[in-house]
Amino acid sequence: MGQVLVIFAHPAFQRSRVNRALVAAARRTEGVTVHDLYETYPDFLIDVRDEQVLLENHHSVVFQHPFFWYSSPALVKEWLDLVLQYRWAYGEGGTALRGKIMAQAISAGGPEDAYHRGGYNHFSVRELLAPFEQTARLCGMGYAEAFTVHASNQLDDPSLADVAHRYSAWLGSLRDGTLPLWLPPP
Template sequence: MHKILVLFAHPALQKSIAHKSLFNAIQNIDGITCHDLYDTYPDSFIDIKHEQTLLLNHDIIVLQFPLYWYSCPAILKEWQDLVLEHGFAYGEHGDKLVGKKLMLAISTGGSMNSYSTAGYNEHDISQFLLPFSQMSKLCNLEYLTPFVVHDIHKRYDPARIARKAKEYRQLLLTLQQNDDAVAARQENC
């Protein structure tokens, strides 16, 4: 069974439409560690060694966050800059993450159609996520197809959010126990 680490970064969880439901849906599952970066580090002073130990003790790392201005919230960028350091995650002797998997679980305010060459964002969602894909490659992580919840603002529907939370929970449970599911998410990238 794969151990999963969910690094959760939402700077305004009290205002969250989707992520509160998604994050709550995966609580208290054996083998899944839910780690809220804003809650753990309200002062933004990240314990690098602790975070690296968490990475070493898990097989699949999930970065869960709302897509803000085509990127991640500030604390997650800070986490990347500090925790994924040379000699640990990449570079000479930086092989500590080899064979581990990385998946994003994100939400967008825009619709799926808005994230296309014909949409107002003029690019597919995967193009906006290229920095994460490249980070994954540099850090020797296998990049899995992201879990994306689009259109949070205009299509807010509690039943839809509940379905997405259930899908997310089921996806993590499947990835936790099924190597074929992990391989399928790698092939779709």
């Protein structure tokens, strides 16, 4: 079985600075497969079985994307709606993902202190990601602590290089099973 599958989603990759650096770091990390959703499915016509086989062949899956309206770009939602089928991912006989780990790597324009009660985004990133965490739970998966880049549009080059380095280490911990989990698998 492969190890970590990074499902990467950015609808305007040509304008990306942060995710461009993160995805390059992921591609350099041993045991990590990068799958670019917008590159593969520019027309949103997702090949469900291909995606399921990719998941079956990896132990962990990371959704890497910019934070868009406190969630993911639209193709990730389409992917979830189509790929996580009843009787495959959940429900009667739906055990394909049981025991695997889901995680998220998010770049957010907002600073860290905005994501608190009293901050202008009011909720924590974990609270805002609740639909993903609960999706993992329903599919019998664990959900790892997210990798979050804050104030993503204000990073200078050395800070961005440092973030990319930390992302690679974070992926390595996920691969090696040492990353803290917000939700352990059942």
